[in-house]
Amino acid sequence: MNTVVDTRERILTTARELFHGRSYADVGIKEICDLAKVQKGSFYHFFPSKQDLAMAVIDDMAEDWAHGFVAEAFDRNLPPMERLDYMIDAAYYWQKAAKDIEGRMPGCLFGNLALEVSTRDEVLRAKLNAVFQKASSQFHETLDEAIEQGQIAPLDAQATSQAMLAFLEGIILLAKTRNDPEVIRTLGPAIKTLRVELPMEN
Amino acid sequence: MNTVVDTRERILTTARELFHGRSYADVGIKEICDLAKVQKGSFYHFFPSKQDLAMAVIDDMAEDWAHGFVAEAFDRNLPPMERLDYMIDAAYYWQKAAKDIEGRMPGCLFGNLALEVSTRDEVLRAKLNAVFQKASSQFHETLDEAIEQGQIAPLDAQATSQAMLAFLEGIILLAKTRNDPEVIRTLGPAIKTLRVELPMEN
DNA sequence: ACTTGACTAGACTGACCGGTCTATTCATAA
DNA sequence: TTATGAATAGACCGGTCAGTCTAGTCAAGT
Missing domain, CATH: 1.10.357.10 (Tetracycline Repressor, domain 2)
Known part of the structure; x- marks a missing residue:
């Protein structure tokens, strides 16, 4: 249970940092996976697509902001x-x-x-x-x-x-x-x- | 002489429209060439790189704007x-x-x-x-x-x-x-x- | 002990990327 | 006529892209 939440979280925060620091198009799934120490398979288990990841990143950031x-x-x-x-x-x-x-x-x-x-x-x-x-x-x-x-x-x-x-x-x-x-x-x-x-x- | 200016111009205006309508990363050289009816070879004859094209596009747009x-x-x-x-x-x-x-x-x-x-x-x-x-x-x-x-x-x-x-x-x-x-x-x-x-x- | 299903691992696919290369066309000038 | 160099044509290159697929791990439920 712990690692589950952790993996998703790691993908999310890594993606957020990379998207924020560069751009959506410039950051690939592979780079996010490498940095988050997650494999492609795991990534696509949690996020059906790059677009879905972006949605989650926006939600995540918006919530952090709001609070x-x-x-x-x-x-x-x-x-x-x-x-x-x-x-x-x-x-x-x-x-x-x-x-x-x-x-x-x-x-x-x-x-x-x-x-x-x-x-x-x-x-x-x-x-x-x-x-x-x-x-x-x-x-x-x-x-x-x-x-x-x-x-x-x-x-x-x-x-x-x-x-x-x-x-x-x-x-x-x-x-x-x-x-x-x-x-x-x-x-x-x-x-x-x-x-x-x-x-x-x- | 006529076609020369024309080709470069065609690349430039096509690139400008595409970059403006979508984004820099999302528009590839090939797409620009296809739309401008120009071949890759011609493209790289006029512009050494995609970055150089972007510079020219910015100049072009800035000038149109200014005038x-x-x-x-x-x-x-x-x-x-x-x-x-x-x-x-x-x-x-x-x-x-x-x-x-x-x-x-x-x-x-x-x-x-x-x-x-x-x-x-x-x-x-x-x-x-x-x-x-x-x-x-x-x-x-x-x-x-x-x-x-x-x-x-x-x-x-x-x-x-x-x-x-x-x-x-x-x-x-x-x-x-x-x-x-x-x-x-x-x-x-x-x-x-x-x-x-x-x-x-x- | 066995099954189930969430999760991980990573090789693989086909498309496309920016950029290179060689061959050819063509206008001009000697 | 021939030589020159700008311009065109398009095959080709290595690399990367998002996404798929198969195989396997592992913890919890029965």
Whole structure:
């Protein structure tokens, strides 16, 4: 029982690291198996296909995220707008740590996968879209609370929360392209200035 | 002489379309050759490697961009802040047209490539970084002018221009993941609200 | 003791990859 | 007419890809 869970887990975490550090297409099943010290046969016992593995990796990462620093950043006890700074900080330190170890910025696994596979794998695209949907809802709650507390003027919280997520992904993209995590710290705070006006009433 | 230019051109535009519509890794030389009606031998006569082709594709696209709708959007005769709306509009219509034809949003070729290859190809990464650098300088000029004309309060134009580019890439990423160009139109206008404060003086 | 089924092991398949190679065509210039 | 070199044609190479298959291990249930 122990080794069973272990094998699957080992495949999953290895795949996650490799996909994150390089790309989906660039990492082969064999490489994952070798690094995880697992044979092909075992791999295909647990995962019917590479696509299924990717689905599991996304789920795995999303769960770690939700219970990890996303939960911390969007802590209900923090003043709403401070949560945004916390989120930016977390992203910065994460990418910086990764770069210090690996020499290059991996960026955001979800963003990386989204741009790579969206045009040729509907299933993965839909899954990644759901992850983003959920992520933006965190921003949404934060904005609602900030408005309620009168800390910011009313705005289109739905659209603005998506804009904030887009901005976060955008600065990570730019930082990765420059291979410099500082970009996140420099541009990040501007996330608080983003706003989509409420649609016209009349 | 005519056929020479033609062959190289055909390879280039075909590669560009395929890379843009799918990804760098997913498109093989053979597929490009078949579609461009060119043989392998001819291909390698013009391009020493797939990487060189990618470099040429990036240059080609960057030039088309610079002389195409980027030049239009950042028209000096337009009021500065209107240029930003123009840019968003252009991005929206481009992606919408592509989706109407192909059924899926290709996103931004530069952003796509950047996330895909940045961690494993220094040369391409540096080139893409340069493209982004140049793109953000367009925003920079726009901001400088807007400040000069007193249309916006002074801000860190260098950082804000990068933030705007990041936001643009971010909304295109989100739109591609949702396979819905409307995201660009909905969130896009918020680009004008982005601002990075001037660094502290003393 | 025997059966069952989850799990491991790793050889193997056919397709495809980027890239090389040799042979040939063809326009130009001497 | 012949020589030259750019351009084309396409067979070919070693390697890798995702995925299959057969054989066997091993622990739990009866």
